[in-house]
Amino acid sequence: MVSGVSVALDERKKRPTFEGALPFPEEHYRDLKRRHIIRLGLTYLAPLLILIVYFYFIYTALVTESRRLHLKAVAENQANTLDLFLSERLVNISNLIDDPKFQVPPSPESMERYLQKLISNSDAFVDVGFFDSTGIQTGYAGPYPSLENRNYASEPWYQTLKEQNQEYVITDIYLGFRELPHFTIAVWRIVNDQFVVLRATLSPNKIYEYIVSLEGAGEVLTAIVNRDGYYQLVTPHMGTPLESSAMVPPIEPRLGVEQVKIDGQTINYCYSWLKSADWALIVQQSSMAGGTSLSGIQLRLILISAFLLLFGVFMIVYRSRRLVEFQIESDRTRMQLEHAAKLASVGELAAGIAHEINNPLAVISEEAGLMKDLMNPEFGDPQPPQDLVVHLDNIEESVFRCRDITRKLLGFVRQTELDLKPHDIHVILNEVVDGILGPEIAVSNITVVREYGEHIPKLVTDKNQLLQVVLNIINNAVDAIGNAAGTITITTENTGKQVRIGIADTGGGMTSGQLDKIFMPFYTTKEVGKGTGLGLSVSYGIIKSFGGKIEVASEVGGGSTFTIVLPAKSKS
Amino acid sequence: MDEKQIKLLIVDDEVKFLNSIAQRLEMRGFDVTKASNGQEAVAAAQSGKFDLALLDLKMPGMDGTEVLAVLKKEHKYLEVIILTGHGSMDSAVECTKLGAFSYLPKPYELEKLLDTLRQAYEARLNKKFQSDQARMDKIARLATGSSALSILREMRKLDDEEK
Structure with missing residues (x-):
């Protein structure tokens, strides 16, 4: 949590130079x-x-x-x-x-x-x-x-x-x-x-x-x-x-x-x-x-x-x-909005991820306490030091777990110049599913099914921006399913001219009234304090700037499917 | 506490945490049973008797709140303390509504946990005592005017609830 806040402050300080x-x-x-x-x-x-x-x-x-x-x-x-x-x-x-x-x-x-x-x-x-x-x-x-x-x-x-x-x-x-x-x-x-x-x-x-x-x-x-x-x-x-x-x-x-x-x-x-x-x-x-x-x-x-x-x-x-x-x-405004949305989604993410840090911290605290106990004559003869190594290893491992979590958060929030390079979209999808959202999905009842297509070309795109879009949509899918058991199906397909990334959830779905508004800024169906309503509108802007579009199909009770459509040959 | 070992069920998917906390509490005289997921916890609850339970909320498969509901159903006097890294006021309130005795966010100081365990055990004893007292009163009332058979039936009930 602390790391998230300091990152946000750093970014704010950087803003004025960025505007020029x-x-x-x-x-x-x-x-x-x-x-x-x-x-x-x-x-x-x-x-x-x-x-x-x-x-x-x-x-x-x-x-x-x-x-x-x-x-x-x-x-x-x-x-x-x-x-x-x-x-x-x-x-x-x-x-x-x-x-x-x-x-x-x-x-x-x-x-x-x-x-x-x-x-x-x-x-x-x-x-x-x-x-x-x-x-x-x-x-x-x-x-x-x-x-x-x-x-x-x-x-x-x-x-x-x-x-x-x-x-x-x-x-x-x-x-x-x-x-x-x-x-x-x-x-x-x-x-x-x-x-x-x-x-x-x-x-x-x-x-x-x-x-x-x-x-x-x-x-x-x-x-x-x-x-x-x-x-x-x-x-x-x-x-x-x-x-x-x-x-x-x-x-x-x-x-x-x-x-x-x-x-x-x-x-x-x-x-x-x-x-x-x-x-x-x-x-x-x-x-x-x-x-x-x-x-x-x-x-x-x-x-x-x-x-x-x-x-x-x-x-x-x-x-x-x-x-x-x-x-x-307008590009500048859009980028600032994107950045704001990114910070906001980082805030949401940080709440989830900070909790993830508590678990290894609890392990560290327990292992350290156990070692103290083991050396305490009150509980019998002190243990030989070599018997304590396993606990130290556990502490060390937990520290690294914490570090990985904070690193992920930092890596995502950092504002970088638009960097267009060929990227394998499967790598980006896996990074979101296994990396950033991995811990959250692991403790939920959500099964992620990956139906990746063959011969998907590498797309010339900005990795961070595409990551942000995918994260937004999968995060929404996770929220849509909530505590219930559910499945998120991620499909990729190459139609020749386009690459289509489908993200389907088995959540509650949306009414047509909600569907009309989801790409509007500040529109959210999440509880107060949980969503900013910027995620999808910014995602839409990003994908449009790549020459693509986002399609949505949803039915109340039937889940939602978001499809990111990108041109197979991006503008260089 | 010492005269009778407190039976404690610890449920957590974080195995390293589960092992070390179990060991530490065993060293402090608790009779600990470990469960690394919801299903194991339910199974343990159905086969054994527990005074107290430490329960994690976010677990794959069966969620902590579901386990809490099952535990409270199986054991009338069992007190459950929620231990979780995903602490928020909302989940704390929700768990208390579901009948959890207390709520401790991870990581915590061991002393605080021990205090909470002590309070929970006292609460459990108190609850049991009051319940037993009420039952004894009832038996006494029955004894004055009922058959030996109905007294016996009430006593059997009392025994069952010892579980």
């Missing part, structure tokens, strides 16, 4: 935190991420669509303007030839006057020429006087003009006799029954300058290609005139958006066929302009998303830490 330490190894909690983070991340961040990606794609699609529409509008607008421009130039030339004062052939002075008139209309005009019915340029004004009197009859534009019904032609850009890029607007008339042609050439550079001065031209790269896909006018970024273009727009529809891959890069361009010439105007989003105009919104979107994600990650890490802290706190 983690109930389980640090890795256990790190792992727990990691699992919390993953779980919370999947629950909260994953949908957010999906939403962000979804909205990003929707946004990008919208932006792309709006860019296409914008490009289309720009292309159409520019094409219309260019058409108008070309029509005006055509009208300028037509006005000259349709003038009633127009003479065939025109004099050099009038040619000069015509040129001045054209240039005053548009500075894109370079020169003007008059061709007689044979195709010879009989009149010319402009910077290339050598072209005068040249025969153009075999030139493609002249042939086209002659063969077609249309009264004019606007050529593609070509080098021609002057060997400089230019294009021609030519009109024919029948004057005095003669097929005459007046043509003017225009400088592509001037037209290009005109195009880039148009509204909206700053945001786009503009080019003009002919039907065969050769650049007519082009921004230096895209190519050079008369070079073959990768962008060959289809004839139909007249206005559209196409995609082309250049150097592995997908480029969207918009085209619009001109009405006046066989040219298509192509606009392409200027990468710099496109980038800056939209990146502001995109950047904002990305920043907001990043902030939301960061906030989410922060919250999850914070929550996980709190959860782990809570877990540590």
Whole structure:
């Protein structure tokens, strides 16, 4: 009894240092935190991420669509303007030839006057020429006087003009006799029954300058290609005139958006066929302009998303830490409760065991007294010392019996770190039945029947904790049987996934009302002062922490069976 | 005490204890019979006559309280002293209710045991004396008005209860 109390006091003194330490190894909690983070991340961040990606794609699609529409509008607008421009130039030339004062052939002075008139209309005009019915340029004004009197009859534009019904032609850009890029607007008339042609050439550079001065031209790269896909006018970024273009727009529809891959890069361009010439105007989003105009919104979107994600990650890490802290706190409380229950059951046990000490003490007292008597002359001749040895042996043996009892008590009560090792459960069961509860069972009318199964694997567990659980349950079984005769049957079984330890008593059993409450803390059916009501609730906690469970079957008058179910392969 | 040896039955499953206490009490003039379990005790009680009994409570098989009940039934004047290591107020009260004379927790001083034995023996003698006295009175009353046969019958009863 005395030893039990001093042990309890020692343990209480140790408590404060014990509270600072983690109930389980640090890795256990790190792992727990990691699992919390993953779980919370999947629950909260994953949908957010999906939403962000979804909205990003929707946004990008919208932006792309709006860019296409914008490009289309720009292309159409520019094409219309260019058409108008070309029509005006055509009208300028037509006005000259349709003038009633127009003479065939025109004099050099009038040619000069015509040129001045054209240039005053548009500075894109370079020169003007008059061709007689044979195709010879009989009149010319402009910077290339050598072209005068040249025969153009075999030139493609002249042939086209002659063969077609249309009264004019606007050529593609070509080098021609002057060997400089230019294009021609030519009109024919029948004057005095003669097929005459007046043509003017225009400088592509001037037209290009005109195009880039148009509204909206700053945001786009503009080019003009002919039907065969050769650049007519082009921004230096895209190519050079008369070079073959990768962008060959289809004839139909007249206005559209196409995609082309250049150097592995997908480029969207918009085209619009001109009405006046066989040219298509192509606009392409200027990468710099496109980038800056939209990146502001995109950047904002990305920043907001990043902030939301960061906030989410922060919250999850914070929550996980709190959860782990809570877990540590609850583990700590549970361990303290376990310890309290252990002390309480030690108290109960101590009462039983202390009585056990009285028996050897009585032997010692009697043997010592007997020896005194044997040496007392009052009771006859003193005995020779060798005859006393047997009594001394008995004393010694009884002392060791006392020591074994106190050692058992101490060994059980000592709070140790959780120590997971493979243990043979039969050894643990025997230790409880033969060791700790041995003396109590020996003087009772209880028969313990052991039906141990075969091939029971060693379980990775904490020996002290499992011992505590088994002790609690067998102790209850002993109490349930009481003074009557009874049997406690201990069975073990390996079902492959689980190891089942059954402890069945032939005691009074429990009502279903009692059964519902037995795992509640502080619930006890024992007399006041005999039970704390903590044993089973703590046992349940311990077995749960091992990943197992405790099953109970009981019937009033039919005894109770507690089954400890443990996973055959414990978590390491 | 000396003129007539006190017949004492000691019941205890702790054999070493049983032997040494028996030897010590024999040295002090008791006529001791040993029983190391409940069954032996009952058997001894049925075959012999005892004045006093020392009885352990916690024993395998037959419990001390059961033995106490049997002993008290077999021997009207037998006084039983409970000797046990599992001492508690509850069990002491229970045993006294069942008719135990006294209750000594183990380990004890021998002097105390001897005192208790002495008191128990006196109590037994007293009880027997009073019972005998009552019987004698009855015989005397009968003698005045009854037949010799009924007197004889009463005397036989008296003898039987000597057991």
